[in-house]
Amino acid sequence: MKDSAAHNLLGMTLKTGWTVIEKITKTANSTGSVFSVCYKVKKDNEVCFLKAFNFTPFFQLSEQSNPGRSIIDVMSDMITAYKYERDLSEHCKNKHVTKVAFVIDAGEETLNNFSINIVPYLIFELADGDVRSKIAFSNKLDFAWKLHSLHDIAVGLQQLHKVNVSHQDLKPSNILVFHRESRLGDLGRSMCKDMDSPYNKQQYTGDWTYAPPEMMYGYYDIDWNKRVFATDCYLLGSMIVFYFAGISMSALLLKHLPDNLRWEKWRGAFDEIKPYLIEVFSKSIIEFRENIDDYYFKDEISKMIELLCYPFPEKRGHPKNVALKYGSNFDLERFITRLDLLTKKAELKIKR
Amino acid sequence: MAVILEKKDRRLIPNWRSFATTTILGEIDTVSINPIVQPNLSITNYIEDFHENATIPFAADLISASMVNGFNKNEEVKKAANFILDSKGIVTQTQLSLAERIISGVKDNTENKIGNKTIKEFNNSLPENDYKLKIQHLKKHVIEFPYNSIAWVELSRYYSILGQEKQSERAMKIAIQLAPDNRFVLRCAVRLFSHYDKIDIAHDILRKNKITSYDPWLTSAEIAIATLQGRNSRFIKRGIELVESENLSPFSITELASSIATVELFAGDRKKSKKMFAKSLIAPNDNSLAQMEWVLNKDKTLFDRTQININIQWNFEAQALYNFYNKQLIDALNNTYQWFCDMPFSKRPVMLGSLIANVLGSNSLSIKFLERGLISHPNDAQMLNNIAYYLALENKTTEANKYFDKVDFRVGINKLTVMCLKATYGLICFRENRYEEGRIYYLDSIKDAELEKDKHHACIAILNYAREEIKAKSDYIESAMQLVSKISQNEDENITIQNLYSEVMDLYDKYKQNAL
Numbered sequence: 001m002k003d004s005a006a007h008n009l010l011g012m013t014l015k016t017g018w019t020v021i022e023k024i025t026k027t028a029n030s031t032g033s034v035f036s037v038c039y040k041v042k043k044d045n046e047v048c049f050l051k052a053f054n055f056t057p058f059f060q061l062s063e064q065s066n067p068g069r070s071i072i073d074v075m076s077d078m079i080t081a082y083k084y085e086r087d088l089s090e091h092c093k094n095k096h097v098t099k100v101a102f103v104i105d106a107g108e109e110t111l112n113n114f115s116i117n118i119v120p121y122l123i124f125e126l127a128d129g130d131v132r133s134k135i136a137f138s139n140k141l142d143f144a145w146k147l148h149s150l151h152d153i154a155v156g157l158q159q160l161h162k163v164n165v166s167h168q169d170l171k172p173s174n175i176l177v178f179h180r181e182s183r184l185g186d187l188g189r190s191m192c193k194d195m196d197s198p199y200n201k202q203q204y205t206g207d208w209t210y211a212p213p214e215m216m217y218g219y220y221d222i223d224w225n226k227r228v229f230a231t232d233c234y235l236l237g238s239m240i241v242f243y244f245a246g247i248s249m250s251a252l253l254l255k256h257l258p259d260n261l262r263w264e265k266w267r268g269a270f271d272e273i274k275p276y277l278i279e280v281f282s283k284s285i286i287e288f289r290e291n292i293d294d295y296y297f298k299d300e301i302s303k304m305i306e307l308l309c310y311p312f313p314e315k316r317g318h319p320k321n322v323a324l325k326y327g328s329n330f331d332l333e334r335f336i337t338r339l340d341l342l343t344k345k346a347e348l349k350i351k352r
Numbered sequence: 353m354a355v356i357l358e359k360k361d362r363r364l365i366p367n368w369r370s371f372a373t374t375t376i377l378g379e380i381d382t383v384s385i386n387p388i389v390q391p392n393l394s395i396t397n398y399i400e401d402f403h404e405n406a407t408i409p410f411a412a413d414l415i416s417a418s419m420v421n422g423f424n425k426n427e428e429v430k431k432a433a434n435f436i437l438d439s440k441g442i443v444t445q446t447q448l449s450l451a452e453r454i455i456s457g458v459k460d461n462t463e464n465k466i467g468n469k470t471i472k473e474f475n476n477s478l479p480e481n482d483y484k485l486k487i488q489h490l491k492k493h494v495i496e497f498p499y500n501s502i503a504w505v506e507l508s509r510y511y512s513i514l515g516q517e518k519q520s521e522r523a524m525k526i527a528i529q530l531a532p533d534n535r536f537v538l539r540c541a542v543r544l545f546s547h548y549d550k551i552d553i554a555h556d557i558l559r560k561n562k563i564t565s566y567d568p569w570l571t572s573a574e575i576a577i578a579t580l581q582g583r584n585s586r587f588i589k590r591g592i593e594l595v596e597s598e599n600l601s602p603f604s605i606t607e608l609a610s611s612i613a614t615v616e617l618f619a620g621d622r623k624k625s626k627k628m629f630a631k632s633l634i635a636p637n638d639n640s641l642a643q644m645e646w647v648l649n650k651d652k653t654l655f656d657r658t659q660i661n662i663n664i665q666w667n668f669e670a671q672a673l674y675n676f677y678n679k680q681l682i683d684a685l686n687n688t689y690q691w692f693c694d695m696p697f698s699k700r701p702v703m704l705g706s707l708i709a710n711v712l713g714s715n716s717l718s719i720k721f722l723e724r725g726l727i728s729h730p731n732d733a734q735m736l737n738n739i740a741y742y743l744a745l746e747n748k749t750t751e752a753n754k755y756f757d758k759v760d761f762r763v764g765i766n767k768l769t770v771m772c773l774k775a776t777y778g779l780i781c782f783r784e785n786r787y788e789e790g791r792i793y794y795l796d797s798i799k800d801a802e803l804e805k806d807k808h809h810a811c812i813a814i815l816n817y818a819r820e821e822i823k824a825k826s827d828y829i830e831s832a833m834q835l836v837s838k839i840s841q842n843e844d845e846n847i848t849i850q851n852l853y854s855e856v857m858d859l860y861d862k863y864k865q866n867a868l
Contacts, residue, residue: 133405137444247416276502
């Protein structure tokens, strides 16, 4: 690993004027990708986060999963991924998206003495850490902070949806905390309807650990909007579960699912498993509720999860949106309002 | 006289257990054996993150990833789970229980323990209250999650255990509306409606459902129900195709093959029947095994018992029948109790359990079995008769009369039960020293049995009658013994008749020796 160019940027001043001041090992600041090496960089007293694209593991993995594939093809894929993340960030920035950690600079560096000597990189604002480094499950004072953070995430998702982008990879390691504000990180796996994405042909591009049940059981809607926004709804619900119960929604579901009905053993259609998923889902909601003491918050938050994480994508979302003639099931506006209200109530409760 | 096990033909009506148990048994697994394409999964990132940041959120993220991706046996995951378990007080309940699950490796299922139960535990439980609590809990659940068809089925099951037929049917109908194509729901519905003798409804549920043609578990149930009605099933041909298909797992076709084998056996085609039974026994379940046990009791030469794998889960009925037919009564009693715990709404384990207890000389245990049975079948004339009979044998005629009076003669009671009720009333009369009246009822019962050509029950009635005449030291002992003398000892190998016969002959000998 250390033989790759991406691992050897420390101390360099890049063509873009940034000086690489510290290598970040696998810490809370990382975006969770094995295909990147992370550094702190400095320019004009501003310290930022650099994500260097690392070709070596990409080759290794590609060799394992698809032996015989040419190096050119692999490089082309990686360059496409790099360009896509950079351009998508620009696209979002231009469309007034605010709750996303944007690329503030990008470039490529060439290092000698490496078989693949080019290192493309992206520079982001430096976050305090991802949400896992900030969250505490026992501290009741954190309750208002958690709701505030979830509100930020919902706003971020909604902003992305408005510009036809679906994040697809919402998970704790991709929630970056900047002081009191939370933003969505790692647009690398996002899908954009208006851009030619390397992932547009895939049904689900995010982390399997957080995948919604329909994806696990191989079911997906042909309609792009329905498919990707339903996934984001589920992922938002899953984040709420993580904030209060401390595990992902999919883990909670699978905890209650009998072993022989698990996704890796099930050979039947998604329709056949639906009654069992409802049973498991209801048990999961009941268990989730036990993690919140306050009756008001318990009901409100679990209701949100019921709507956001419903195991069938077509029934996901707010019922009032479903009833509307126009618009989408998966519009998050009502959830944003709800989270805002709950944040305020939780803050008032602390002040009292 | 007690109604003993009716010699009805056994059919493969689906067994009805809780959802948790049914899933463990594999009866709702997919039937196909086609391989599944698995995605390349890895939790390396999560493990590295936890190494670098040994805190609760990172540990929780790792155990979440392992739960979803099936890496629970990974040592690093276990470390994270232990880390969470060691941090009680600063972790959530859900994190704790997931960590415990990962460390223990099993899901908590109390019903797993049925196989360890013995008859000694019979007095320790108050199941009626447990079931009422479960109903209370499930009623709340379905209010909150009205679309949960599985919860409606569970509710229906508990209602049926408590003998609340209307509520049970209503809950099941809702479940069918919610999941009209679901195997678990449909099989439970079939069992419920056949339990309440509404065979037409049970049959319609399957006959009109398109999925019955594709799902061997349902095809099997349809064939069983159709033959129970005396009809020819139109799914037999399709059933044979499914059994002979190479795309289905042997376990998924076990009941179907057994159902078809039973039909072939009744039709007289022994060769085909044998072939189908052989298929059903490749990977049997408790139901197909119990069917085999029942068939072997009728025709011992049909199949070599040594070739049958009886070590399968929840095999209580087959084991009970096997031990009972082989006169290993203590084992049979324990198995029957396990069978009853497994399916508390079913009448057959109650009747068999009370019979075995009686043969073993414990009428009080027989009564306890029947009283438990009355919870699910509150007005069952056969159970009421049997309780009255066992109480009368203990000279508790006042209590016996109470149960006897509960029999509702306005509802249709079958001839066999009427015959037994007459004999039981005869016994009560004898024990209340109303000999003349008792004699009339006994003789009437014997006459009924003979008219019905039911030698078996005629023998039992005669022996019961003779015992009472001897105990009463009446003038009719010799005429009663003349009836007894007509009973050939080889006529029936039935254990009840053998026991009664010995008892009567002992009493008669003592009477002759003036030792009574």
